[in-house]
Amino acid sequence: MRTYFNDLPKTALGASYWIFAVYLVLPLALMMAMSFKDANFIAFPIGNWTLSWYGKVVQDKQFLEASLYSIGIALATTVSATIIGVWIALLVSAENIWGKAVIFALACLPAVVPGLINAISMRIFIRAVDIPTGTFAIILAHTVHAVPFVVIMVLTRLRSMPANLVDAARDLGADPFIAFLRVTIPYLMPALFGGMIFCVLTSIDDFVRTFFLGGYQPTLPMLIFAKVQGGMSPEINAMATIVLVVTTAVGVYAEHITRRSRS
Amino acid sequence: MQPVVHFKNVNKSYGALTAVDDLDLAIAPGQFVTLLGPSGCGKSTTLRMLGGFDSPTTGEIYLEGKPISHLPPNKRNVNIVFQDYALFPHLTVGRNIAFGLELKGMGSAAIHRRVGELLALVSLEDHAERMPAQLSGGQRQRVALMRALAPDPNVLLLDEPLSALDAKLRQQMQIELKSIQKKTGKTFIFVTHDQEEALTMSDVIVVMNKGRIEQMGGPDELYARPRSRFVANFIGQSNFLEGTVASVSDGIAAVEWRGNLVRADVNGTSPIPGDHVTVALRPEAVFCLSRKPEDRPSLKARIDQRVFKGAHTSLTVMLDNGSALVAQIDPVALSHIEGDDVWVGWRDSDAVLLAK
Numbered sequence: 197m198r199t200y201f202n203d204l205p206k207t208a209l210g211a212s213y214w215i216f217a218v219y220l221v222l223p224l225a226l227m228m229a230m231s232f233k234d235a236n237f238i239a240f241p242i243g244n245w246t247l248s249w250y251g252k253v254v255q256d257k258q259f260l261e262a263s264l265y266s267i268g269i270a271l272a273t274t275v276s277a278t279i280i281g282v283w284i285a286l287l288v289s290a291e292n293i294w295g296k297a298v299i300f301a302l303a304c305l306p307a308v309v310p311g312l313i314n315a316i317s318m319r320i321f322i323r324a325v326d327i328p329t330g331t332f333a334i335i336l337a338h339t340v341h342a343v344p345f346v347v348i349m350v351l352t353r354l355r356s357m358p359a360n361l362v363d364a365a366r367d368l369g370a371d372p373f374i375a376f377l378r379v380t381i382p383y384l385m386p387a388l389f390g391g392m393i394f395c396v397l398t399s400i401d402d403f404v405r406t407f408f409l410g411g412y413q414p415t416l417p418m419l420i421f422a423k424v425q426g427g428m429s430p431e432i433n434a435m436a437t438i439v440l441v442v443t444t445a446v447g448v449y450a451e452h453i454t455r456r457s458r459s
Numbered sequence: 460m461q462p463v464v465h466f467k468n469v470n471k472s473y474g475a476l477t478a479v480d481d482l483d484l485a486i487a488p489g490q491f492v493t494l495l496g497p498s499g500c501g502k503s504t505t506l507r508m509l510g511g512f513d514s515p516t517t518g519e520i521y522l523e524g525k526p527i528s529h530l531p532p533n534k535r536n537v538n539i540v541f542q543d544y545a546l547f548p549h550l551t552v553g554r555n556i557a558f559g560l561e562l563k564g565m566g567s568a569a570i571h572r573r574v575g576e577l578l579a580l581v582s583l584e585d586h587a588e589r590m591p592a593q594l595s596g597g598q599r600q601r602v603a604l605m606r607a608l609a610p611d612p613n614v615l616l617l618d619e620p621l622s623a624l625d626a627k628l629r630q631q632m633q634i635e636l637k638s639i640q641k642k643t644g645k646t647f648i649f650v651t652h653d654q655e656e657a658l659t660m661s662d663v664i665v666v667m668n669k670g671r672i673e674q675m676g677g678p679d680e681l682y683a684r685p686r687s688r689f690v691a692n693f694i695g696q697s698n699f700l701e702g703t704v705a706s707v708s709d710g711i712a713a714v715e716w717r718g719n720l721v722r723a724d725v726n727g728t729s730p731i732p733g734d735h736v737t738v739a740l741r742p743e744a745v746f747c748l749s750r751k752p753e754d755r756p757s758l759k760a761r762i763d764q765r766v767f768k769g770a771h772t773s774l775t776v777m778l779d780n781g782s783a784l785v786a787q788i789d790p791v792a793l794s795h796i797e798g799d800d801v802w803v804g805w806r807d808s809d810a811v812l813l814a815k
Contacts, residue, residue: 360545363512366532367539368559368610378558382549 224440231433238428249434259435262419269331269415270399273338277395278388280339281346288347289354300347307344314341315408322409330411337405342398346391353387386454393450397443461524463488463646464509464614469518471504471670478504480670482518486614486648486663491640493649493657495693496667502650505667506616509648510539523613533562538607539616543623544599546591552578552602553587559610577605580639597628604636608643615640617649621656633659654694658682666690684726686814691739698745698784700738700810704730711807714738717780719758723810730812737813744809745786747774747793747801757804760784762797776803 234244253259284303288296306314318337319329327333361383365375381388403417410418416439423432462485471479479501486492494502507513509520511532519526527535538559546555553574560570578584581601591599600620607615617636621629637660640647651657657664658678666673666681666689674681674690685691688699702716712725714736723738730736751757760776763783772790777783786803795801 358543358545360541360543361547363532364539364541364545364547364606365558366512367510368606369533369562370558371531371533374562379547382547385549 227433228437228440231430231437233430236429238430238433249430250438252431253434253438256431258414258419259416262414262416265413266400266416269334269338270396272335273342273399274392274395276335276339277342277346278392281343281391282350282384282388284343284347285350285354288351300351303347304344306340311341311402311404315405318405319408328411329409330413333409334406334415337409338395338399338402341402341405342395345394345398349387349391349394350384353384357383390450390454393446397447400439400443460487462486462521463523464648465521465524466505466509467519467521469505469508469515469520471501471508471513472516477670479508479515482670482672484665484672484675486646488646489644490662491637491647491649491660492663492665493651493661494665494667495651495654495657496673497652497693500667501670502652502667503618506539506618506648506650509614510537510616511535536612537614537616538610538612539618540603540607540620542619544591544603544620546599546603546606548591550591551587552583552589552591552594555591555602556606556609558606563610573609577609580642581605581635596624597632600624600632601635604639608639608645612645614646614648617647619651620649621651622653629656630659636660658694664694666693668693684724684811685739686726688737688739688813691813696742696785698740698742700740700782702736702738704732704734704736706732712736712812714812717778717782719778719780721758721810722756722807723812724808726811726813728812728814738810739813740784740805740810742773742785742787743771744805745784745803746805747776747786747788747795747803749793749795749801751802752804755804755806757802760801760803762795762799762801765795765797774801776801778803 229242230238231249232245232247233242234246234248281303284299287293288300288303293299315337318333318340322329322333322336327336357380361379362375365379366372370378400416402415403421406415406418407421414422420432420435423429423435464484464486466482466484469479469482470477482501482505484505494505496502504513508515508528509522511527511530511534515528518528520528522535522537547558550558556574556577557570560573565573574587575584578587581604583598583601583605586594586598586602591602594602603620604617621632621636624632633656636647636649640660649656649660661678663675664678664681665675668689674686676684681690681694685694685697688697691697691699700714700716700721702714702721705713705715705720707713707725707730710725711722712730714721714723716738721738723740728736747760748757751759758778758780760778762774763777764773764775766773766775767790768787771787774786774788774793775783776786784803793801
């Protein structure tokens, strides 16, 4: 009896975790299952199974174009957010910089401002400075959103970096730039890699900012949203499943690489 | 001979804190010089100023006769071995050592040869492809040393590089460091707070305290002839006898110490009768005998504590005048225990007057 009571909290925790896990996975599993249904509406039972929806999706010109467009935006976002993020992280970690706390707070602000507010303010801003809606504006918004995550990841890594490493490089004949290139950057690599994967995933996933700042060309989330308005069909499930599988693979791979390079 | 390193009236202060106070230090080439002192004595700051990571507030540092205070670290022909080694974690052992050579623009064949030579010097030839994380502490230490030696610096700086190693390995590395210094003939400037390291390896020890040089000289000289209470206490152990000078003749002072007249070497000072002085006396210079010796002065004492230390035994004896003395004796020669009476004394030249 005693052990039963002692173990009760543990058992309860374990059980509630599994309930949570099921809640987490079940909708995804359902969505994936429906993508194999041989009918053009979504309902149980599934009945006949088919791969035809996937065949349709991969031949869908709209889907392919939106995918490429999303990937392009994600890459541009990643490059610009990484450069800006590393720069801010270095600034914040440097000695003798005035207003470090302010710089850091400002850089992190976009991570806590609600996406909708961010999107609306960006829309007003680009209007004011005459930037047209479209690709550039989307990249701008995605970059602002991704920078804080790069800053935090790089800063965490920088703080674990022994100060003597750069001193050693300088001592052995490297000027500040060479020391940065040959010692700091390689040391930051795991954080940079993690940050970049994060940039890609948030950019591809983003809907609100893209919706407010985009032009006529749809990104993947916008395309799926448009299709959903026309009614759910297993085709959308197939699209979503492809996106889910690809992004999960990227995330797992990134986690694996980061973990390996840390040990 | 022109000194290879010369600090001329160098001061370094951080705000109100003075780290190095009017340092004047000339170091002859090819020597193993140790800057010894407690933490905060300015020894590391001195080293960092020479390496180029700090600049003097006033004064100038000369390397082979040329002023270098304004030069960045990469423009100075000195290299440093850091306390935590600071090996580049993403580069192999070989690439770590090659780092300075690559920046010098040396060809890859020449680099390969030089790295091989250096690794052979510390018997790590087959470790060139390993990563620093795969090395033991002692191996990392050796790689850091070779990396710093690779660009052929005039002066090698070592910032407490042995402090992270365990005692056995530390002793082994002391001998190895000294032998590498002899083999390469380079000037080594070694910073430590460990007097044993300093005594083992150095040609010259510079004892620093509160940003100033307390005393500078060979290990044997510093040990046998400390000039100040600080040095006598920091290097080895000492008994301190405070008294008044009664008379001085032939470099030996007779000191009135708590009712007894004891004799000590004047040790370069010029005391006059009536001066208040401190006499330093090493425990191993104190003899303890069971009977009063006829041929030399001695004092009666009672053993207060007897502590076995392995190679020797440490005795704390209480003199009739109420003072305690620590003596280090051969445990076989004297078997007396606590409470027994003994006669203690020392040779006149083994006790020294301190200047301050």
